[in-house]
Amino acid sequence: MNQPNILYFVCHDIGKHLSCYGVPVETPRLEAFAGQAVQFNNTFCNSPACSPSRACAMTGRYAHTTEAIGLSHMGWPLHARQMTIVDYLNAAGYETILSGVNHERHPNSDRYAMDLTRHWADWNADRAVANAVAYLETRDRSRPFYLNIGTQQPHSSSWGDGRKYGGPVPPEQVWIPPYIPDNRATRAGLGLFQAAVRFMDTQFGLLLDALDQLGYAQNTVVVFTTDHGISAARSKGTLYDRGVEIALLVRMPGGQGAGRQVTHLIQNIDFMPTFCEAAGVPVPGDVQGRSFWPLLTGGEYRPHDALYTERNYHGERPARGADGFVDQYDPVRAVRTPEFHYLRWFKPEVKPRPLLPWEFPAGWQPESLDYELGWPVSTAPRVAEE
16 A cells, blocks of 8 residues: 555543444434444543643653643643654655644644644534635645544533523433433533533534545545543543543544454554554654554554553542532553553542442532532542552
């Protein structure tokens, strides 16, 4: 294969909350795309916060190695000295393009040849896709492209755009994961979340349509993924499976491997070396991930025996209902194998353990429809090991 175009679509906070992963939500375009793609069923981010996860994917290195151990806008941007896939593909003759969210560094600092993001509104899925399509329509096609499209949806900060999404999913149609309490607050919040997911799915479908219409589909590797798990207790920001699990769908040119499902452990520090191998670029020696390109092309592949994940900093509200965020150090490490998951909490006293639904006080109900109030205040201690 000649150097293919690479389209990397990364949305916010969706975990594996998609119909192709067996979740009863409305994502028809991604479900159809999964049938055309290779679906990876055991993919995890190496750090479950937005900026560290994206830095891992872009560098192929652990967060503690690059020092991108917290949110970029809270003092932890990926340092300019750290090389990313953008730098290596620039040097290899690719046209590198960003449309939408850049969260591993400050805006306009990631060395893309073309940065289409001009306003915070461009982070929304409709604007990010529309801007990218408009550029693809007129670009010089003499060299391949690497296009990174990042979308704000379905991050909780985007749930308020309900009218744009056609309103929230009705409470009776909302799917509640078994580790989340089923009450009016969580149904209201997840109804907004699932509407944002549906909106993102529609925009991704419009992007696929444009690739077909513009004649790019036959020579473009299309990657769909996310940064970490959904916004919920025991999810985003934690090293539990629901915090580090991510969707990964890869459509190959010519439909190679379409409909195949892969169960090997994959991590997002594997993305960068995979993109290098796809582009015919030598994988840098300091990369800590491993390319899974052979799984897409029929080559020999040595599966991971274990994955290693870390949590360090993540901006959080200092108290329930309080305004603003604090940058709280809460170091946790975990080892994930195909069969087992070990977590080590180095400061278990930092915060209490979230209660599971069957641990709630008898008869407890939330005071309002505020999603954050869908769990009772917990005083349950965390243990050092799980």
